[in-house]
Ligand SMILES: Nc1ncnc2c1ncn2[C@@H]1O[C@H](COP(=O)(O)OP(=O)(O)OP(=O)(O)O)[C@@H](O)[C@H]1O
């Protein structure tokens with residue numbers, strides 16, 4: 001019968017397979033099998049039975065006639081159960097194209113097919129397998145039966161997927177880095193001009209509200225850029241002592257706008273919490289992601305509670321400070337909870353979620369030495385608690401510094417919108433500002449200025465000469481020169497550890513810029 005594994009009956013086949021015997025092995029004319037052929041049959045049967053990969057023979061219709069032990073183990077069928085099964089029944093997805101390939105084998109136009117696909121196991125689970133099917137021909141050269149070999153490729157597929165995800169992250173990183181530089185420059189201009197405008201407009205006027213709307217949109221754009229940079233690990237955290245209460249209060253307006261009127265926002269802040277050492281922009285990002293998730297869990301409205309509290313039991317000398325975001329939304333099932341922190345895991349429809357929010361939250365929190373706790377049940381809402389190590393309250397945190405207006409600042413940035421807006425803010429605060437659009441020009445201004453430059457503010461990334469190179473050159477002329485470098489984004493590996501410079505990240509509010517400038521100018525050792 002065609003499709004039998006009894007190779008002795010197809011002596012022609014053994015010659016094709018390159019058997020070691022010199023003479024072809026055939027049944028003799030009377031149909032008796034010689035001792036030699038019996039030996040060979042045993043040999044091939046042992047190979048078939050002992051093979052580590054799944055092997056079966058099929059008739060030309062793709063129906064299994066016999067499967068080996070490895071195949072039965074791999075698919076979870078008993079050997080008898082395998083025989084008679086059609087190949088299609090093992091496929092998870094039966095596509096017409098696959099049937100066509102089989103019919104080509106059957107018709108003899110092809111001798112070989114190889115495919116990777118999902119196979120359904122007896123217990124309903126699936127494995128990713130590599131299937132190779134070849135045609136065995138009879139003495140006349142007509143297709144006689146098929147030999148199929150199946151190898152479990154689940155692990156290699158998983159590895160390939162992992163490296164694809166890594167590649168995807170790399171692409172996002174490059175993309176984010178590219179857009180962040182320009183985007184941050186534009187946003188710096190938008191935010192600083194908004195601040196300048198606000199100061200010139202009467203309190204309570206409608207125009208002021210419009211300016212605040214523009215500022216809000218600018219801040220959202222900035223948050224989005226930071227999100228991309230954090231994912232791409234291109235964000236350089238700038239940890240400073242900061243009060244979680246201040247992060248919440250300064251973000252409250254934006255949160256209210258984002259969650260809409262259907263959802264009530266309750267803010268409950270601890271009376272006198274200690275500061276934490278963290279990057280303010282990153283903490284806002286954490287809060288924003290948690291609140292947006294809470295919003296999305298309540299399409300028909302509900303309540304979001306944002307609260308802070310001290311946690312004295314948290315490890316470390318000063319205990320911890322918790323930031324909690326609770327909602328009365330749909331909650332999460334076990335499956336969602338299990339995958340919550342995986343990149344690109346989302347239950348939202350395309351365009352509504354990328355699955356990067358909680359990955360970012362987790363990375364920021366763990367880099368700041370904190371922990372995340374989750375309480376969630378389907379239909380009963382969700383509570384996410386972020387705890388960060390507290391530090392000793394320092395009188396400097398949050399207190400305004402004395403003004404050092406009247407000093408001279410050399411401002412170097414190749415992007416005119418960012419440079420002009422920064423210049424206006426500094427000028428408005430009473431500083432004398434010299435400007436340059438690049439490193440070479442800055443060196444000329446520095447050399448020719450009639451005023452001693454007290455502070456250099458330069459963009460980190462500039463064409464021609466980078467901010468760092470400029471610092472090194474100018475410090476050869478004045479080793480005491482104070483420096484504040486502006487980073488849109490940069491690769492931390494590029495930083496030269498020997499250059500003592502302060503950093504501020506674009507985009508920033510005018511108050512943050514002035515505070516930073518004062519800090520750098522007021523640092524001890526200054527005359
Ligand atoms: N408060 C919550 N209530 C219910 N489900 C939540 C909540 N927070 C997160 N989830 C679930 O976790 C998934 C992952 O959240 P994550 O913030 O990482 O991504 P996303 O919100 O889907 O997309 P992105 O934040 O990138 O826009 C969400 O799709 C949702 O299923």
Ligand SMILES: [Mg+2]
Pocket residue numbers: 289292293353356357358
């Ligand atoms: Mg999210």
